[in-house]
Amino acid sequence: MSEAMTPALINQHIGADDQAQRPGLWIRLRIMVLCRHDIASRQIARFLGCHVQTVRTWGARFAHQESIRDRARPGAKPVFGEEISQKIIAFFCQFETLPGYARWTLSTACQYFQENPDYLGSDITISRASVQRLLNAHALKPHRYRYFLQLSDADFFPKMEHIIEVYATVPKNLYCFDECTGIQALETVAPALPVAPKRPEYREVEYIRHGAISV
Structure with a gap:
């Protein structure tokens, strides 16, 4: 029976977990469909750009109802116990x-x-x-880490509820500041040039330092 490259056929043989093997699986799936249309191996190889022996190998496997995936291999013996x-x-x-x-x-x-x-x-x-x-x-990545917060404040949950309430009912003028240290107080030495057609705003690169402040 002939078979076409329908989405159902593709999903049947190539799943979401086969991303790394998709190029090879696509070739095998096309070989399977073309073989079932009784097309000669050399013509399939020429059309897909692969070796004729590849077509014959997978054509024989499909004739025995085998999968398009590689056969299970025993693998090498572990070096360490x-x-x-x-x-x-x-x-x-x-x-x-x-x-x-x-x-x-x-x-x-x-x-x-x-x-x-x-x-x-x-x-x-x-x-x-x-x-x-x-x-x-074992899915271990010792070079990676994440932060966590240990709850040591007895009033943590009442404070949390208050902050959530602020976010849920935001007033018109609400300003939120994080800790800011070492903010430089800079003064420009010349006014900026305004925006013009096909030209962005220009700002003077020189400035005068007036120390630093912390917020």
């Missing part, structure tokens, strides 16, 4: 950083492992790339 992996994960999550560093990086972690061989084992040598792969596998 589960115990070593858990130690590395615990290291990034629990160990304090080296003096002078704000957080662990791949380089400083590998430096620590080299200088303290007893942590992973004296016979264990791990590369920066191996540490990165392990962190990626």
Whole structure:
């Protein structure tokens, strides 16, 4: 039975999680549709700009009702066992950083492992790339951080409700200031030139300093 490249067919074989593989999957999907129209392999290869053996390989797989995705592979045997992996994960999550560093990086972690061989084992040598792969596998990003606020003010929630009420019923003249430190008091030495057709406003680059203030 012939089949067309309809949106339903595309969604059936190429999902939202296949973004990284989309170019290859698109080629395979086109091969599948053209093969089902009994078009010669060489013509398909010439039309899609791929090797004829690619068309024959995937055409044979489609004939056996196989998916357009790659077959499952066993993968390489892990270089490090589960115990070593858990130690590395615990290291990034629990160990304090080296003096002078704000957080662990791949380089400083590998430096620590080299200088303290007893942590992973004296016979264990791990590369920066191996540490990165392990962190990626567990969705750990020690180089990133976010701020949080510890609630230590007993009146936090009454204050919060008052501020929310101000935002909900904004008066006509409301000015909100954050902490501003070191604001320079500057005086221009010449007035600005007004806007003209095809010309923006011009401002004098020189100025006179009158110190700084804090708000």
